[in-house]
Amino acid sequence: MSVPALALSDDQAEAYDLVSEVLREAGIDLDNGVATPRAGQREQVLAVLGKAGTGKTLLLAELSRGLAEAGVETISGDYESRRAKTHRTLAILAPTNKAASVLRARGVPATTIHRIIYTPVYDPEFEKVAEWLAGEGERPVIAALTDAALDRAKAFFDRQGSVPGALAAAGLRGSDFITGWKRREDPLDIGFIDESSMLDERQFADLKEIFPTLILFGDPAQLAPVNQSGSMVFEALPEARRLSLSRVHRQDAGNPILDLAHALGDAELSFERFEQMVEDAAKKDSRVVLAERVDADLMARSPVLVWRNATRIRLIQAFRAAHGATLEALLPGEPLICDGIELPLKHRKRRIELETRGLIKGAQAIYLGPGRRSGFSRLHLVGADDPQISVASIVKIEVPGEEEPFIPYAATMGAAFLHGAAVTIHKAQGSQWEDVQVFAPDLYAAARAGRVEAGIPLWKRLAYVAITRASERLLWVTRYRLARPQQALTTDDLEAGAPLALQSEEAEG
Numbered sequence: 001m002s003v004p005a006l007a008l009s010d011d012q013a014e015a016y017d018l019v020s021e022v023l024r025e026a027g028i029d030l031d032n033g034v035a036t037p038r039a040g041q042r043e044q045v046l047a048v049l050g051k052a053g054t055g056k057t058l059l060l061a062e063l064s065r066g067l068a069e070a071g072v073e074t075i076s077g078d079y080e081s082r083r084a085k086t087h088r089t090l091a092i093l094a095p096t097n098k099a100a101s102v103l104r105a106r107g108v109p110a111t112t113i114h115r116i117i118y119t120p121v122y123d124p125e126f127e128k129v130a131e132w133l134a135g136e137g138e139r140p141v142i143a144a145l146t147d148a149a150l151d152r153a154k155a156f157f158d159r160q161g162s163v164p165g166a167l168a169a170a171g172l173r174g175s176d177f178i179t180g181w182k183r184r185e186d187p188l189d190i191g192f193i194d195e196s197s198m199l200d201e202r203q204f205a206d207l208k209e210i211f212p213t214l215i216l217f218g219d220p221a222q223l224a225p226v227n228q229s230g231s232m233v234f235e236a237l238p239e240a241r242r243l244s245l246s247r248v249h250r251q252d253a254g255n256p257i258l259d260l261a262h263a264l265g266d267a268e269l270s271f272e273r274f275e276q277m278v279e280d281a282a283k284k285d286s287r288v289v290l291a292e293r294v295d296a297d298l299m300a301r302s303p304v305l306v307w308r309n310a311t312r313i314r315l316i317q318a319f320r321a322a323h324g325a326t327l328e329a330l331l332p333g334e335p336l337i338c339d340g341i342e343l344p345l346k347h348r349k350r351r352i353e354l355e356t357r358g359l360i361k362g363a364q365a366i367y368l369g370p371g372r373r374s375g376f377s378r379l380h381l382v383g384a385d386d387p388q389i390s391v392a393s394i395v396k397i398e399v400p401g402e403e404e405p406f407i408p409y410a411a412t413m414g415a416a417f418l419h420g421a422a423v424t425i426h427k428a429q430g431s432q433w434e435d436v437q438v439f440a441p442d443l444y445a446a447a448r449a450g451r452v453e454a455g456i457p458l459w460k461r462l463a464y465v466a467i468t469r470a471s472e473r474l475l476w477v478t479r480y481r482l483a484r485p486q487q488a489l490t491t492d493d494l495e496a497g498a499p500l501a502l503q504s505e506e507a508e509g
Helices: 010-025 056-069 097-104 113-117 124-133 147-160 163-169 201-210 256-263 271-284 309-322 345-356 440-449 458-467
Strands: 044-050 089-094 110-112 118-122 178-183 190-193 213-218 242-245 288-291 304-306 335-342 364-370 376-381 388-397 406-410 414-419 422-424 433-439 470-477
Touching (some): 010 056, 010 242, 056 190, 089 097, 089 113, 110 113, 113 201, 118 124, 124 163, 256 271, 256 470, 271 288, 271 440, 304 309, 309 422, 335 388, 433 440, 433 458
Parallel strands (some): 089 110, 089 190, 288 470, 304 422, 388 414
Antiparallel strands (some): 335 414, 364 376, 376 388
16 A cells, blocks of 8 residues: 555555555556556445544545545536546535535535536636636736736635636626536546435436546435435445444544544433533533523524424524514525525526535525625625625525515525524534534434434434534533524624626526
8 A cells, every 4th residue: 555644544544445446446556656548447436434533534635635646637627627538537526515615624625516517618718717727728818807817816726726716806707707507428537425425316326427436435324315214325335335434533632522423323322311421521621512592693603403493493583583683684694594596497507507606505605785686685605615696586584383484585586595593404414613503402302202214313313413513612502592692793704805796687587
Protein backbone atom coordinates (compact mmCIF):
# COMPACT_ATOMS: atom_id res chain seq x y z
CA MET A 1 0.00 0.00 0.00
CA SER A 2 1.23 3.53 -0.73
CA VAL A 3 1.56 5.50 2.49
CA PRO A 4 -0.98 8.33 2.67
CA ALA A 5 0.02 11.74 4.06
CA LEU A 6 -2.00 11.06 7.23
CA ALA A 7 -1.56 7.97 9.37
CA LEU A 8 -4.53 5.65 9.02
CA SER A 9 -5.76 3.18 11.59
CA ASP A 10 -5.67 -0.54 10.83
CA ASP A 11 -9.29 -0.69 9.65
CA GLN A 12 -8.90 2.48 7.58
CA ALA A 13 -5.69 1.13 6.03
CA GLU A 14 -7.43 -2.13 5.18
CA ALA A 15 -10.28 -0.24 3.55
CA TYR A 16 -7.77 1.98 1.69
CA ASP A 17 -6.10 -1.15 0.30
CA LEU A 18 -9.40 -2.71 -0.81
CA VAL A 19 -10.55 0.49 -2.53
CA SER A 20 -7.08 0.77 -4.10
CA GLU A 21 -7.52 -2.72 -5.54
CA VAL A 22 -10.86 -1.74 -7.07
CA LEU A 23 -9.23 1.36 -8.57
CA ARG A 24 -6.29 -0.71 -9.85
CA GLU A 25 -8.73 -2.93 -11.73
CA ALA A 26 -10.14 0.28 -13.24
CA GLY A 27 -6.66 1.29 -14.43
CA ILE A 28 -5.52 3.62 -11.65
CA ASP A 29 -2.53 2.60 -9.55
CA LEU A 30 -2.41 4.60 -6.31
CA ASP A 31 0.78 2.82 -5.20
CA ASN A 32 2.78 4.26 -8.09
CA GLY A 33 0.65 7.32 -8.83
CA VAL A 34 -0.21 6.21 -12.36
CA ALA A 35 -3.52 6.46 -14.24
CA THR A 36 -3.83 4.66 -17.57
CA PRO A 37 -6.29 5.85 -20.26
CA ARG A 38 -9.88 4.68 -20.00
CA ALA A 39 -10.56 1.25 -21.37
CA GLY A 40 -13.49 -1.12 -21.17
CA GLN A 41 -14.05 -0.87 -17.42
CA ARG A 42 -16.29 -3.46 -15.83
CA GLU A 43 -18.89 -2.06 -13.46
CA GLN A 44 -17.86 -2.09 -9.81
CA VAL A 45 -19.71 -0.89 -6.72
CA LEU A 46 -18.11 -0.90 -3.27
CA ALA A 47 -19.48 0.44 0.01
CA VAL A 48 -17.37 1.80 2.89
CA LEU A 49 -19.59 1.84 5.97
CA GLY A 50 -19.16 3.07 9.51
CA LYS A 51 -20.86 5.02 12.25
CA ALA A 52 -20.08 8.64 13.06
CA GLY A 53 -16.46 9.21 13.99
CA THR A 54 -15.04 6.08 12.36
CA GLY A 55 -13.09 8.11 9.79
CA LYS A 56 -15.12 7.73 6.58
CA THR A 57 -14.53 11.35 5.58
CA LEU A 58 -10.81 11.11 6.35
CA LEU A 59 -10.57 7.99 4.21
CA LEU A 60 -12.53 9.64 1.38
CA ALA A 61 -10.21 12.66 1.51
CA GLU A 62 -7.07 10.48 1.46
CA LEU A 63 -8.33 8.47 -1.48
CA SER A 64 -9.25 11.61 -3.44
CA ARG A 65 -5.78 13.04 -2.68
CA GLY A 66 -4.17 9.85 -3.96
CA LEU A 67 -6.25 9.99 -7.15
CA ALA A 68 -5.25 13.62 -7.73
CA GLU A 69 -1.57 12.69 -7.34
CA ALA A 70 -2.09 9.97 -9.95
CA GLY A 71 -3.31 12.61 -12.41
CA VAL A 72 -7.05 12.00 -12.04
CA GLU A 73 -9.05 15.20 -12.60
CA THR A 74 -11.76 16.07 -10.07
CA ILE A 75 -14.84 17.49 -11.79
CA SER A 76 -17.56 19.54 -10.16
CA GLY A 77 -20.38 19.70 -12.69
CA ASP A 78 -20.17 23.52 -12.92
CA TYR A 79 -18.09 23.32 -16.04
CA GLU A 80 -16.46 20.31 -17.56
CA SER A 81 -13.09 20.81 -19.25
CA ARG A 82 -12.46 19.38 -22.71
CA ARG A 83 -9.75 17.14 -21.36
CA ALA A 84 -12.25 15.45 -19.02
CA LYS A 85 -13.41 13.34 -21.98
CA THR A 86 -9.95 11.82 -22.40
CA HIS A 87 -8.46 12.07 -18.89
CA ARG A 88 -9.37 9.94 -15.91
CA THR A 89 -11.89 11.76 -13.75
CA LEU A 90 -13.33 11.66 -10.23
CA ALA A 91 -16.57 13.19 -8.98
CA ILE A 92 -17.15 13.48 -5.21
CA LEU A 93 -20.89 13.72 -4.62
CA ALA A 94 -23.48 14.06 -1.88
CA PRO A 95 -27.28 13.81 -2.10
CA THR A 96 -27.88 17.41 -0.92
CA ASN A 97 -26.11 20.74 -1.22
CA LYS A 98 -25.87 20.95 2.57
CA ALA A 99 -24.15 17.57 2.77
CA ALA A 100 -21.77 18.61 -0.02
CA SER A 101 -20.97 21.86 1.80
CA VAL A 102 -20.04 19.88 4.93
CA LEU A 103 -17.42 18.04 2.85
CA ARG A 104 -16.19 21.24 1.20
CA ALA A 105 -15.71 22.79 4.63
CA ARG A 106 -13.30 19.91 5.32
CA GLY A 107 -11.32 20.57 2.15
CA VAL A 108 -12.99 17.89 -0.01
CA PRO A 109 -14.15 19.28 -3.42
CA ALA A 110 -17.67 17.85 -3.34
CA THR A 111 -20.79 18.74 -5.28
CA THR A 112 -24.34 17.41 -5.50
CA ILE A 113 -25.53 14.37 -7.42
CA HIS A 114 -27.98 16.54 -9.33
CA ARG A 115 -25.23 18.85 -10.57
CA ILE A 116 -23.49 15.88 -12.18
CA ILE A 117 -26.60 14.30 -13.71
CA TYR A 118 -27.51 17.59 -15.40
CA THR A 119 -24.81 19.67 -17.08
CA PRO A 120 -24.91 23.32 -18.24
CA VAL A 121 -24.60 24.38 -21.86
CA TYR A 122 -22.41 27.51 -22.02
CA ASP A 123 -22.66 30.38 -24.45
CA PRO A 124 -19.59 29.99 -26.74
CA GLU A 125 -18.34 33.51 -25.96
CA PHE A 126 -18.35 32.98 -22.21
CA GLU A 127 -17.07 29.43 -22.53
CA LYS A 128 -13.76 31.11 -23.40
CA VAL A 129 -13.74 32.55 -19.88
CA ALA A 130 -14.48 29.12 -18.41
CA GLU A 131 -11.62 27.58 -20.41
CA TRP A 132 -9.25 30.31 -19.20
CA LEU A 133 -10.29 29.83 -15.58
CA ALA A 134 -9.79 26.06 -15.95
CA GLY A 135 -6.26 26.62 -17.28
CA GLU A 136 -7.07 25.52 -20.83
CA GLY A 137 -6.88 28.81 -22.71
CA GLU A 138 -5.44 32.31 -22.81
CA ARG A 139 -7.03 35.23 -21.01
CA PRO A 140 -9.91 36.18 -23.32
CA VAL A 141 -10.94 39.59 -24.60
CA ILE A 142 -14.72 39.89 -24.33
CA ALA A 143 -16.69 43.06 -24.98
CA ALA A 144 -19.16 42.33 -22.17
CA LEU A 145 -16.44 42.03 -19.51
CA THR A 146 -13.86 44.60 -18.48
CA ASP A 147 -10.37 43.68 -17.28
CA ALA A 148 -11.51 44.44 -13.73
CA ALA A 149 -14.46 42.06 -14.13
CA LEU A 150 -12.16 39.31 -15.40
CA ASP A 151 -9.86 39.91 -12.45
CA ARG A 152 -12.82 39.51 -10.08
CA ALA A 153 -13.79 36.30 -11.83
CA LYS A 154 -10.25 34.92 -11.54
CA ALA A 155 -9.97 35.86 -7.87
CA PHE A 156 -13.30 34.15 -7.09
CA PHE A 157 -12.37 31.02 -9.06
CA ASP A 158 -8.99 30.75 -7.33
CA ARG A 159 -10.76 30.95 -3.98
CA GLN A 160 -13.89 28.86 -4.62
CA GLY A 161 -13.21 26.81 -7.77
CA SER A 162 -16.68 27.54 -9.20
CA VAL A 163 -17.01 28.75 -12.80
CA PRO A 164 -20.66 29.96 -12.46
CA GLY A 165 -19.74 31.72 -9.21
CA ALA A 166 -16.75 33.36 -10.89
CA LEU A 167 -18.87 34.63 -13.79
CA ALA A 168 -21.47 35.90 -11.34
CA ALA A 169 -18.67 37.74 -9.49
CA ALA A 170 -17.83 39.37 -12.84
CA GLY A 171 -21.35 40.81 -12.95
CA LEU A 172 -23.15 38.23 -15.11
CA ARG A 173 -26.41 36.43 -14.46
CA GLY A 174 -26.81 32.72 -15.07
CA SER A 175 -28.97 33.39 -18.12
CA ASP A 176 -26.13 35.45 -19.63
CA PHE A 177 -23.66 32.60 -19.91
CA ILE A 178 -25.75 29.40 -19.59
CA THR A 179 -28.04 28.80 -22.57
CA GLY A 180 -29.61 25.61 -21.28
CA TRP A 181 -29.22 22.34 -19.40
CA LYS A 182 -29.01 18.78 -20.59
CA ARG A 183 -29.08 15.42 -18.93
CA ARG A 184 -25.68 13.83 -19.08
CA GLU A 185 -25.43 11.41 -21.96
CA ASP A 186 -21.84 10.20 -21.73
CA PRO A 187 -20.69 8.15 -18.72
CA LEU A 188 -18.06 9.51 -16.39
CA ASP A 189 -15.38 7.51 -14.61
CA ILE A 190 -15.09 7.21 -10.81
CA GLY A 191 -17.72 8.38 -8.34
CA PHE A 192 -17.34 8.78 -4.56
CA ILE A 193 -20.78 9.17 -2.94
CA ASP A 194 -20.97 10.45 0.63
CA GLU A 195 -24.08 10.10 2.84
CA SER A 196 -25.15 7.14 0.70
CA SER A 197 -27.70 6.06 3.32
CA MET A 198 -29.85 8.87 1.85
CA LEU A 199 -29.85 7.44 -1.68
CA ASP A 200 -33.07 6.03 -3.05
CA GLU A 201 -33.21 3.30 -5.69
CA ARG A 202 -33.76 5.73 -8.56
CA GLN A 203 -30.73 7.86 -7.67
CA PHE A 204 -28.63 4.73 -7.24
CA ALA A 205 -29.68 3.47 -10.68
CA ASP A 206 -28.78 6.85 -12.23
CA LEU A 207 -25.35 6.77 -10.61
CA LYS A 208 -24.63 3.24 -11.79
CA GLU A 209 -25.44 4.34 -15.35
CA ILE A 210 -22.96 7.23 -15.11
CA PHE A 211 -20.05 5.73 -13.14
CA PRO A 212 -18.46 2.36 -14.01
CA THR A 213 -16.60 2.57 -10.67
CA LEU A 214 -18.75 3.68 -7.75
CA ILE A 215 -17.60 3.90 -4.11
CA LEU A 216 -20.34 4.52 -1.53
CA PHE A 217 -19.57 6.00 1.90
CA GLY A 218 -22.40 5.64 4.39
CA ASP A 219 -23.58 5.22 7.95
CA PRO A 220 -25.82 2.14 8.40
CA ALA A 221 -27.17 3.50 11.70
CA GLN A 222 -28.85 6.48 10.09
CA LEU A 223 -32.40 6.72 8.80
CA ALA A 224 -33.22 5.18 5.42
CA PRO A 225 -35.11 7.19 2.77
CA VAL A 226 -38.76 7.45 3.74
CA ASN A 227 -39.95 5.60 0.62
CA GLN A 228 -37.77 2.51 1.10
CA SER A 229 -39.23 0.75 4.14
CA GLY A 230 -36.13 1.15 6.27
CA SER A 231 -33.66 -0.28 3.75
CA MET A 232 -30.56 1.38 2.28
CA VAL A 233 -29.22 0.77 -1.22
CA PHE A 234 -25.86 -0.60 -0.03
CA GLU A 235 -27.58 -3.33 2.02
CA ALA A 236 -28.33 -5.19 -1.23
CA LEU A 237 -24.62 -5.40 -2.14
CA PRO A 238 -22.81 -8.72 -1.58
CA GLU A 239 -21.05 -8.89 1.77
CA ALA A 240 -17.64 -8.85 0.06
CA ARG A 241 -18.57 -5.48 -1.46
CA ARG A 242 -19.28 -3.89 1.95
CA LEU A 243 -16.37 -2.73 4.12
CA SER A 244 -16.99 -1.74 7.73
CA LEU A 245 -14.98 0.74 9.79
CA SER A 246 -15.32 0.09 13.49
CA ARG A 247 -12.79 2.16 15.41
CA VAL A 248 -14.19 5.52 16.58
CA HIS A 249 -11.36 7.97 15.91
CA ARG A 250 -13.01 11.18 17.00
CA GLN A 251 -13.48 9.67 20.44
CA ASP A 252 -9.70 9.89 20.84
CA ALA A 253 -10.34 13.54 21.70
CA GLY A 254 -12.92 12.47 24.31
CA ASN A 255 -15.97 13.61 22.37
CA PRO A 256 -19.02 13.17 24.64
CA ILE A 257 -21.44 13.65 21.72
CA LEU A 258 -20.03 10.62 19.94
CA ASP A 259 -19.93 8.68 23.21
CA LEU A 260 -23.69 9.20 23.46
CA ALA A 261 -24.30 8.35 19.81
CA HIS A 262 -22.45 5.07 20.03
CA ALA A 263 -24.07 4.16 23.34
CA LEU A 264 -27.31 3.83 21.37
CA GLY A 265 -25.93 0.61 19.89
CA ASP A 266 -26.64 -1.15 23.20
CA ALA A 267 -29.70 -3.32 22.55
CA GLU A 268 -30.70 -3.19 26.25
CA LEU A 269 -30.56 0.61 26.54
CA SER A 270 -33.89 2.22 27.44
CA PHE A 271 -34.86 5.81 26.70
CA GLU A 272 -34.87 6.66 30.41
CA ARG A 273 -31.36 5.25 30.89
CA PHE A 274 -30.12 7.10 27.83
CA GLU A 275 -31.52 10.41 29.07
CA GLN A 276 -29.71 9.81 32.36
CA MET A 277 -26.50 9.33 30.35
CA VAL A 278 -27.12 12.70 28.67
CA GLU A 279 -27.57 14.33 32.07
CA ASP A 280 -24.37 12.73 33.39
CA ALA A 281 -22.43 13.85 30.31
CA ALA A 282 -23.73 17.42 30.72
CA LYS A 283 -22.32 17.55 34.26
CA LYS A 284 -18.85 16.64 33.00
CA ASP A 285 -18.52 18.41 29.67
CA SER A 286 -19.83 21.74 28.33
CA ARG A 287 -20.26 20.22 24.86
CA VAL A 288 -23.43 18.53 26.13
CA VAL A 289 -26.16 20.73 27.59
CA LEU A 290 -29.32 19.56 29.35
CA ALA A 291 -31.78 22.36 28.54
CA GLU A 292 -35.29 22.88 29.88
CA ARG A 293 -36.11 25.37 27.10
CA VAL A 294 -35.49 25.66 23.39
CA ASP A 295 -33.02 28.46 22.61
CA ALA A 296 -34.84 30.83 20.23
CA ASP A 297 -31.62 32.57 19.18
CA LEU A 298 -30.07 29.33 17.94
CA MET A 299 -33.21 28.52 15.92
CA ALA A 300 -32.45 31.40 13.54
CA ARG A 301 -29.48 29.51 12.07
CA SER A 302 -29.64 25.98 13.48
CA PRO A 303 -33.11 24.39 13.49
CA VAL A 304 -34.52 22.42 16.40
CA LEU A 305 -34.64 18.76 15.42
CA VAL A 306 -37.95 17.01 16.04
CA TRP A 307 -39.71 13.78 15.07
CA ARG A 308 -43.33 14.91 14.66
CA ASN A 309 -44.61 17.51 12.21
CA ALA A 310 -47.07 18.82 14.80
CA THR A 311 -44.16 19.62 17.13
CA ARG A 312 -42.28 21.30 14.30
CA ILE A 313 -45.20 23.58 13.49
CA ARG A 314 -45.79 24.55 17.14
CA LEU A 315 -42.12 25.41 17.68
CA ILE A 316 -42.02 27.52 14.51
CA GLN A 317 -45.10 29.44 15.61
CA ALA A 318 -43.56 30.03 19.05
CA PHE A 319 -40.31 31.24 17.42
CA ARG A 320 -42.12 33.69 15.14
CA ALA A 321 -44.32 34.97 17.96
CA ALA A 322 -41.26 35.55 20.17
CA HIS A 323 -39.77 37.73 17.43
CA GLY A 324 -43.00 39.62 16.80
CA ALA A 325 -43.47 38.22 13.29
CA THR A 326 -46.93 38.17 11.75
CA LEU A 327 -48.54 35.79 9.28
CA GLU A 328 -48.62 38.53 6.65
CA ALA A 329 -44.85 38.97 6.27
CA LEU A 330 -41.44 37.47 6.93
CA LEU A 331 -38.75 39.27 8.86
CA PRO A 332 -35.24 39.54 7.38
CA GLY A 333 -33.17 36.83 9.02
CA GLU A 334 -35.94 34.23 9.26
CA PRO A 335 -34.76 30.75 8.21
CA LEU A 336 -36.46 28.82 5.40
CA ILE A 337 -36.28 25.30 4.00
CA CYS A 338 -36.87 24.70 0.29
CA ASP A 339 -39.85 22.39 -0.19
CA GLY A 340 -39.37 21.93 -3.93
CA ILE A 341 -39.66 23.78 -7.22
CA GLU A 342 -43.18 24.33 -8.51
CA LEU A 343 -42.80 24.97 -12.24
CA PRO A 344 -44.66 23.40 -15.19
CA LEU A 345 -42.90 21.14 -17.67
CA LYS A 346 -42.33 23.96 -20.18
CA HIS A 347 -40.05 25.64 -17.61
CA ARG A 348 -37.97 22.51 -17.05
CA LYS A 349 -34.72 24.34 -17.90
CA ARG A 350 -35.44 26.94 -15.22
CA ARG A 351 -36.08 24.20 -12.68
CA ILE A 352 -32.75 22.57 -13.51
CA GLU A 353 -30.98 25.94 -13.30
CA LEU A 354 -32.39 26.59 -9.83
CA GLU A 355 -31.53 23.11 -8.62
CA THR A 356 -27.96 23.15 -9.94
CA ARG A 357 -27.40 26.45 -8.12
CA GLY A 358 -28.22 24.66 -4.88
CA LEU A 359 -31.90 25.51 -4.52
CA ILE A 360 -33.09 21.93 -4.18
CA LYS A 361 -35.59 20.34 -1.85
CA GLY A 362 -34.23 20.47 1.68
CA ALA A 363 -31.86 23.39 1.02
CA GLN A 364 -31.53 25.81 3.93
CA ALA A 365 -32.00 29.51 3.16
CA ILE A 366 -32.19 32.78 5.08
CA TYR A 367 -34.75 35.40 4.04
CA LEU A 368 -33.06 38.71 3.25
CA GLY A 369 -36.08 40.70 2.07
CA PRO A 370 -38.48 41.11 -0.86
CA GLY A 371 -37.13 41.07 -4.40
CA ARG A 372 -37.52 43.86 -6.92
CA ARG A 373 -40.44 42.15 -8.63
CA SER A 374 -43.69 41.06 -7.07
CA GLY A 375 -43.54 37.54 -5.69
CA PHE A 376 -39.72 37.44 -5.62
CA SER A 377 -37.64 37.01 -2.46
CA ARG A 378 -33.97 37.72 -1.85
CA LEU A 379 -32.33 34.76 -0.13
CA HIS A 380 -29.01 33.56 1.23
CA LEU A 381 -28.55 29.87 0.37
CA VAL A 382 -26.64 28.23 3.19
CA GLY A 383 -23.67 26.24 1.90
CA ALA A 384 -23.95 27.40 -1.73
CA ASP A 385 -20.87 28.61 -3.62
CA ASP A 386 -22.70 31.79 -4.63
CA PRO A 387 -25.30 32.15 -1.88
CA GLN A 388 -27.11 35.40 -2.72
CA ILE A 389 -30.10 34.87 -5.03
CA SER A 390 -33.43 36.42 -5.93
CA VAL A 391 -36.15 33.96 -6.90
CA ALA A 392 -39.91 33.75 -7.42
CA SER A 393 -41.13 32.28 -4.13
CA ILE A 394 -44.09 30.53 -2.59
CA VAL A 395 -43.56 30.78 1.18
CA LYS A 396 -45.82 28.59 3.31
CA ILE A 397 -46.34 29.33 7.01
CA GLU A 398 -48.01 26.32 8.63
CA VAL A 399 -50.52 26.96 11.41
CA PRO A 400 -51.39 24.48 14.19
CA GLY A 401 -54.78 22.87 13.61
CA GLU A 402 -55.08 24.16 10.03
CA GLU A 403 -54.80 21.78 7.09
CA GLU A 404 -53.71 24.47 4.64
CA PRO A 405 -50.72 26.74 5.35
CA PHE A 406 -50.92 30.53 5.22
CA ILE A 407 -48.98 31.92 2.24
CA PRO A 408 -47.66 35.46 2.80
CA TYR A 409 -45.65 35.47 -0.44
CA ALA A 410 -46.93 33.69 -3.51
CA ALA A 411 -45.64 33.94 -7.03
CA THR A 412 -47.81 31.98 -9.45
CA MET A 413 -44.96 29.49 -9.67
CA GLY A 414 -41.41 29.21 -8.43
CA ALA A 415 -39.53 27.84 -5.43
CA ALA A 416 -41.69 26.70 -2.50
CA PHE A 417 -40.46 27.19 1.07
CA LEU A 418 -41.43 26.11 4.56
CA HIS A 419 -40.18 27.83 7.67
CA GLY A 420 -36.83 26.48 8.86
CA ALA A 421 -36.66 27.24 12.58
CA ALA A 422 -37.48 23.58 13.26
CA VAL A 423 -37.13 20.56 10.98
CA THR A 424 -37.77 16.86 11.23
CA ILE A 425 -34.80 14.62 11.93
CA HIS A 426 -35.40 12.86 8.61
CA LYS A 427 -34.91 16.14 6.71
CA ALA A 428 -31.86 17.08 8.79
CA GLN A 429 -29.98 13.96 7.70
CA GLY A 430 -26.87 14.87 5.74
CA SER A 431 -26.65 18.30 7.38
CA GLN A 432 -24.43 19.43 10.21
CA TRP A 433 -24.37 22.45 12.49
CA GLU A 434 -21.99 23.52 15.24
CA ASP A 435 -24.80 23.67 17.83
CA VAL A 436 -27.78 21.32 17.57
CA GLN A 437 -30.92 21.30 19.69
CA VAL A 438 -32.68 17.94 19.92
CA PHE A 439 -36.28 18.01 21.14
CA ALA A 440 -36.28 15.06 23.55
CA PRO A 441 -40.05 14.90 24.25
CA ASP A 442 -40.55 13.80 20.63
CA LEU A 443 -38.00 11.00 21.00
CA TYR A 444 -39.73 9.91 24.19
CA ALA A 445 -43.00 9.76 22.22
CA ALA A 446 -41.29 7.57 19.61
CA ALA A 447 -40.02 5.29 22.38
CA ARG A 448 -43.50 5.04 23.92
CA ALA A 449 -44.96 4.20 20.50
CA GLY A 450 -42.68 1.16 20.32
CA ARG A 451 -41.95 1.57 16.62
CA VAL A 452 -39.08 -0.42 15.09
CA GLU A 453 -37.18 0.20 11.84
CA ALA A 454 -34.98 -2.54 10.35
CA GLY A 455 -34.87 -4.31 13.71
CA ILE A 456 -33.82 -1.21 15.71
CA PRO A 457 -36.17 0.87 17.89
CA LEU A 458 -37.04 3.99 15.91
CA TRP A 459 -36.25 6.33 18.81
CA LYS A 460 -32.64 5.09 18.78
CA ARG A 461 -32.25 5.75 15.05
CA LEU A 462 -33.80 9.19 15.48
CA ALA A 463 -31.58 9.99 18.46
CA TYR A 464 -28.46 8.78 16.64
CA VAL A 465 -29.10 10.89 13.54
CA ALA A 466 -30.07 13.96 15.58
CA ILE A 467 -27.06 13.77 17.90
CA THR A 468 -24.55 13.28 15.11
CA ARG A 469 -25.73 16.48 13.36
CA ALA A 470 -23.81 18.42 16.06
CA SER A 471 -20.15 19.13 15.37
CA GLU A 472 -19.45 21.15 18.55
CA ARG A 473 -22.32 21.20 21.02
CA LEU A 474 -25.45 19.16 21.71
CA LEU A 475 -28.42 20.73 23.51
CA TRP A 476 -30.85 18.08 24.76
CA VAL A 477 -34.15 19.93 25.31
CA THR A 478 -36.39 18.27 27.90
CA ARG A 479 -39.50 20.51 28.10
CA TYR A 480 -42.13 22.07 25.84
CA ARG A 481 -40.81 25.55 26.51
CA LEU A 482 -39.14 28.31 24.49
CA ALA A 483 -36.68 30.80 25.97
CA ARG A 484 -37.25 34.36 24.81
CA PRO A 485 -34.71 35.54 22.21
CA GLN A 486 -31.88 37.68 23.52
CA GLN A 487 -31.36 39.50 20.21
CA ALA A 488 -33.41 40.54 17.22
CA LEU A 489 -33.25 38.66 13.93
CA THR A 490 -30.44 39.91 11.70
CA THR A 491 -28.69 39.25 8.41
CA ASP A 492 -25.42 40.93 9.46
CA ASP A 493 -23.69 37.55 9.80
CA LEU A 494 -24.29 36.68 6.14
CA GLU A 495 -21.92 37.57 3.34
CA ALA A 496 -22.90 40.71 1.46
CA GLY A 497 -23.20 40.62 -2.29
CA ALA A 498 -25.53 41.33 -5.16
CA PRO A 499 -28.13 38.58 -5.50
CA LEU A 500 -27.93 36.45 -8.64
CA ALA A 501 -31.25 36.39 -10.49
CA LEU A 502 -32.05 32.75 -11.19
CA GLN A 503 -35.40 33.02 -12.87
CA SER A 504 -36.35 34.92 -15.99
CA GLU A 505 -39.45 37.08 -16.41
CA GLU A 506 -41.09 34.37 -18.54
CA ALA A 507 -40.95 31.95 -15.61
CA GLU A 508 -42.14 34.51 -13.10
CA GLY A 509 -45.78 33.70 -13.62
